[in-house]
Amino acid sequence: MRVIAGTARSVPLLSRDGLDTRPTADRVKEAVFNIIQFEIEGRRVLDLFGGSGQMAIEALSRGAAEAVIVDQSKDSVSIIRQNLDRTRLADRAEVVCADYMEYLNRAKGRFDLIFLDPPYREKFLENALKRISEIDILKSGGIIICERPADKALPGEFAGFSRTKEYRYGKTGITVYRAEVLSETETGGINHE
Numbered sequence: 245m246r247v248i249a250g251t252a253r254s255v256p257l258l259s260r261d262g263l264d265t266r267p268t269a270d271r272v273k274e275a276v277f278n279i280i281q282f283e284i285e286g287r288r289v290l291d292l293f294g295g296s297g298q299m300a301i302e303a304l305s306r307g308a309a310e311a312v313i314v315d316q317s318k319d320s321v322s323i324i325r326q327n328l329d330r331t332r333l334a335d336r337a338e339v340v341c342a343d344y345m346e347y348l349n350r351a352k353g354r355f356d357l358i359f360l361d362p363p364y365r366e367k368f369l370e371n372a373l374k375r376i377s378e379i380d381i382l383k384s385g386g387i388i389i390c391e392r393p394a395d396k397a398l399p400g401e402f403a404g405f406s407r408t409k410e411y412r413y414g415k416t417g418i419t420v421y422r423a424e425v426l427s428e429t430e431t432g433g434i435n436h437e
Contacts, residue, residue, distance in 0.1 A: 245298060248274050250305030252331035258323050259296040268298060268361060268391060272413045276389055277302060279409070279420060280357065283387055284308050287356035290381070292344050292372060297324035297337075299359040299389075304333045308357070311336065316343045344368060348375045354383045361391040369398070373421075377402035388421040 285307040291300035294315035328334035362368035394417040409420040
């Protein structure tokens with residue numbers, strides 16, 4: 245596992261051993277970043293099921309302004325911090341040791357890009373999408389990238405965002421959601437950064 249492009253290109257990343265984590269395959273990661281390549285520069289990123297932190301680190305390497313990486317495992321948080329140090333991107337990242345729902349329930353600020361890649365066997369993905377739709381953390385026009393088993397269907401719409409694309413890479417599926425683009429009139433002229 246390595247950083248594919250940007251300032252930290254080719255830097256190898258650490259990952260946890262065992263069945264608790266399932267790092268995104270390099271070819272799937274490369275495909276995801278091809279999909280969003282023009283949506284990264286200067287953006288604020290949330291990686292809600294951090295694992296090794298590789299998705300947020302890839303985004304930072306490619307020019308994202310800042311990232312919040314969340315994982316409930318202390319071991320994963322330690323690896324995320326080591327990977328941020330290896331890539332020299334730690335100054336633009338906040339690492340949070342918390343359960344995903346606990347984080348969402350107290351999240352402050354809004355994000356342009358959210359990565360959701362939870363353990364496949366659980367209902368975490370559906371629960372996270374539902375909770376994100378209930379709170380105001382996705383900016384107007386923001387993107388959610390979901391990694392899921394290819395045979396798992398996700399709803400087409402949630403309050404405030406809807407599915408725009410689906411891709412399949414072997415046994416892995418990628419679903420892309422995009423938030424509605426709100427005009428200044430709809431937001432009351434307020435910048436919701």
